[in-house]
Amino acid sequence: xxxxxxxxxxxxxxxxxxxxxxxxxxxxxxxxxxxxxxxxxxxxxxxxxxxxxxxxxxxxxxxxxxxxxxxxxxxxxxxxxxxxxxxxxxxxxxxxxxxxxxxxxxxxxxxxxxxxxxxxxxxxxxxxxxxxxxxxxxxxxxxxxxxxxxxxxxxxxxxxxxxxxxxxxxxxxxxxxxxxxxxxxxxxxxxxxxxxxxxxxxxxxxxxxxxxxxxxxxxxxxxxxxxxxxxxxxxxxxxxxxxxxxxxxxxxxxxxxxxxxxx
Amino acid sequence: xxxxxxxxxxxxxxxxxxxxxxxxxxxxxxxxxxxxxxxxxxxxxxxxxxxxxxxxxxxxxxxxxxxxxxxxxxxxxxxxxxxxxxxxxxxxxxxxxxxxxxxxxxxxxxxxxxxxxxxxxxxxxxxxxxxxxxxxxxxxxxxxxxxxxxxxxxxxxxxxxxxxxxxxxxxxxxxxxxxxxxxxxxxxxxxxxxxxxxxxxxxxxxxxxxxxxxxxxxxxxxxxxxxxxxxxxxxxxxxxxxxxxxxxxxxxxxxxxxxxxxxxxxxxxxxxxxxxxxxxxxxxxxxxxxxxxxxxxxxxxxxxxxxxxxxxxxxxxxxxxxxxxxxxxxxxxxxxxxxxxxxxxxxxxxxxxxxxxxxxxxxxxxxxxxxxxxxxxxxxxxxxxxxxxxxxxxxxxxxxxxxxxxxxxxxxxxxxxxxxxxxxxx
Numbered sequence: 001x002x003x004x005x006x007x008x009x010x011x012x013x014x015x016x017x018x019x020x021x022x023x024x025x026x027x028x029x030x031x032x033x034x035x036x037x038x039x040x041x042x043x044x045x046x047x048x049x050x051x052x053x054x055x056x057x058x059x060x061x062x063x064x065x066x067x068x069x070x071x072x073x074x075x076x077x078x079x080x081x082x083x084x085x086x087x088x089x090x091x092x093x094x095x096x097x098x099x100x101x102x103x104x105x106x107x108x109x110x111x112x113x114x115x116x117x118x119x120x121x122x123x124x125x126x127x128x129x130x131x132x133x134x135x136x137x138x139x140x141x142x143x144x145x146x147x148x149x150x151x152x153x154x155x156x157x158x159x160x161x162x163x164x165x166x167x168x169x170x171x172x173x174x175x176x177x178x179x180x181x182x183x184x185x186x187x188x189x190x191x192x193x194x195x196x197x198x199x200x201x202x203x204x205x206x207x208x209x210x211x212x213x214x215x216x217x218x219x220x221x222x223x224x225x226x227x228x229x230x231x232x233x234x235x236x237x238x239x240x241x242x243x244x245x246x247x248x249x250x251x252x253x254x255x256x257x258x259x260x261x262x263x
Numbered sequence: 264x265x266x267x268x269x270x271x272x273x274x275x276x277x278x279x280x281x282x283x284x285x286x287x288x289x290x291x292x293x294x295x296x297x298x299x300x301x302x303x304x305x306x307x308x309x310x311x312x313x314x315x316x317x318x319x320x321x322x323x324x325x326x327x328x329x330x331x332x333x334x335x336x337x338x339x340x341x342x343x344x345x346x347x348x349x350x351x352x353x354x355x356x357x358x359x360x361x362x363x364x365x366x367x368x369x370x371x372x373x374x375x376x377x378x379x380x381x382x383x384x385x386x387x388x389x390x391x392x393x394x395x396x397x398x399x400x401x402x403x404x405x406x407x408x409x410x411x412x413x414x415x416x417x418x419x420x421x422x423x424x425x426x427x428x429x430x431x432x433x434x435x436x437x438x439x440x441x442x443x444x445x446x447x448x449x450x451x452x453x454x455x456x457x458x459x460x461x462x463x464x465x466x467x468x469x470x471x472x473x474x475x476x477x478x479x480x481x482x483x484x485x486x487x488x489x490x491x492x493x494x495x496x497x498x499x500x501x502x503x504x505x506x507x508x509x510x511x512x513x514x515x516x517x518x519x520x521x522x523x524x525x526x527x528x529x530x531x532x533x534x535x536x537x538x539x540x541x542x543x544x545x546x547x548x549x550x551x552x553x554x555x556x557x558x559x560x561x562x563x564x565x566x567x568x569x570x571x572x573x574x575x576x577x578x579x580x581x582x583x584x585x586x587x588x589x590x591x592x593x594x595x596x597x598x599x600x601x602x603x604x605x606x607x608x609x610x611x612x613x614x615x616x617x618x619x620x621x622x623x624x625x626x627x628x629x630x631x632x633x634x635x636x637x638x639x640x641x642x643x644x645x646x647x648x649x650x651x652x653x654x655x656x657x658x659x660x661x662x663x664x665x666x667x668x669x670x671x672x673x674x675x676x677x678x679x680x681x682x683x684x685x686x687x688x689x
Contacts, residue, residue, distance in 0.1 A: 240526060244518050
């Protein structure tokens with residue numbers, strides 16, 4: 001009886017899944033606004049259950065971020081002290097922070113004043129507010145990048161594809177004033193001019209700075225920025241798994257023993 | 264081996280002293296200890312009740328600590344969640360455990376409910392037990408909805424707007440009611456503050472209803488896969504150690520799944536838009552609730568045309584709530600004297616090939632954009648859903664010829680009358 005029930009259940013479940021995925025496939029194109037585009041599947045060192053950040057790539061990505069992205073985009077959850085997590089020393093962090101100016105105050109005279117940033121400061125945003133950002137960017141708002149790889153579907157692949165996806169618009173596409181053609185942006189018209197061309201930075205570690213390497217590095221950095229506890233999370237997860245497998249094993253043995261006299 | 268109903272005698276003098284004055288130990292002994300006789304043939308489908316209780320406990324614990332660091336103001340809510348993720352010790356763990364915990368809680372509860380639907384657990388004398396369970400589900404849904412608003416991301420804001428907008432569909436009082444619920448014309452600080460307050464309160468209401476649910480369970484005792492009531496002590500085993508051991512193993516397997524989500528796919532069940540701060544000026548392309556609301560969301564959106572003077576939206580809202588409210592009447596819609604689907608050939612076919620696929624298809628459509636063919640599929644599935652409970656179930660239960668039931672649980676376990684007679688010592 002039980003086996004028959006299980007068989008029926010499996011059959012019903014299989015049919016349903018088959019039906020549902022059939023519907024999904026048939027209507028795939030309807031899901032996206034316009035046509036469906038496959039993102040580039042870039043491999044990152046932080047992927048997989050054991051994957052950790054490639055600190056050298058994240059550091060290079062920070063260089064790309066500060067040199068290129070940060071002129072329009074903020075990263076308001078990034079404190080300079082956090083850079084210790086990607087391998088910078090305290091002295092390096094102090095030196096890097098001091099290149100930025102932040103507004104502090106009010107002082108004892110009631111005045112706001114500018115001073116060089118220190119490790120506990122947050123990365124300064126390029127614009128004082130959203131209105132100023134829009135005014136400087138032809139009405140478009142460059143979003144804060146702190147969470148960008150988690151705020152988009154398949155975020156790391158998406159941002160990578162976007163970085164390398166600028167192309168000449170096809171002949172039949174008319175591009176609006178102040179817009180650019182990108183193969184991976186929804187609707188293909190994006191307000192952000194192409195940010196990376198290759199050789200936008202000179203890497204201190206001598207790595208190649210072609211556009212793919214720069215895009216890879218900046219996405220590695222942005223994912224660290226979005227999910228800084230990724231390594232701690234996976235390490236804890238492995239320990240939890242080991243514990244739980246043993247826990248379940250012990251309970252299974254105990255259950256077998258307790259029930260043995262009934263069978 | 265069999266449980267005794269007499270007052271237990273405790274060896275420890277201190278325990279005895281306390282128990283004579285306040286018999287909490289006796290209550291526990293009789294609730295989940297050796298004093299609770301339980302059918303000996305419960306399958307692993309019966310593990311999900313205790314797992315649901317555990318999930319409520321975990322959600323309350325992680326939730327209370329999260330509340331110590333969370334700031335329920337429209338300006339700071341999103342920031343405070345990122346503060347938890349970045350600066351609070353193990354804050355990422357608390358938040359991911361709580362967010363994925365909600366999903367796991369619903370998985371467990373949905374399996375628990377479908378177990379009840381298949382094995383006829385709602386039938387006499389367990390009608391109130393079943394109805395209290397439906398009340399718990401409704402409270403859970405309200406709690407989960409308000410919890411999803413708290414991070415104040417895009418889906419939080421727009422989800423709150425859509426769901427409170429449902430109350431706006433009620434004739435005459437709808438619009439003032441919606442404004443009263445939100446504390447304004449749109450979700451804002453006032454809404455967020457009250458949602459936080461209620462999100463904190465409701466789990467304790469759920470805990471109280473669970474006490475009633477367990478109380479009502481202990482009057483007739485657990486149902487079982489045969490649906491045949493316990494006839495003698497030989498049909499039962501004491502809850503402890505038999506089911507504490509079995510629940511313990513189930514707990515381990517469940518926690519492995521939960522931890523896989525929590526530690527390795529923490530955002531897989533969430534929506535990326537909720538990592539964008541709430542913005543009343545920018546509507547997301549597709550507003551979708553969390554996955555556990557998808558079947559009901561599909562029913563809501565299945566109503567696209569007004570019917571005379573009844574607006575489509577109102578019908579959708581009524582249908583959505585009716586989809587759960589119909590469960591309150593289940594004990595009377597299903598008249599079959601046989602409980603378990605194992606002995607009901609026709610019922611079984613409609614359950615596995617009708618109801619279950621119907622709910623899964625509704626779930627799929629609820630998560631898909633409101634476009635064809637999903638709208639049409641939702642409409643067919645919604646019609647079938649109500650047809651199942653209101654027409655098919657009553658007809659099936661009166662025309663069906665059930666398969667022969669075992670005489671007792673012991674007979675079903677041991678396979679034949681002879682052995683059963685031997686085992687029960689008759």
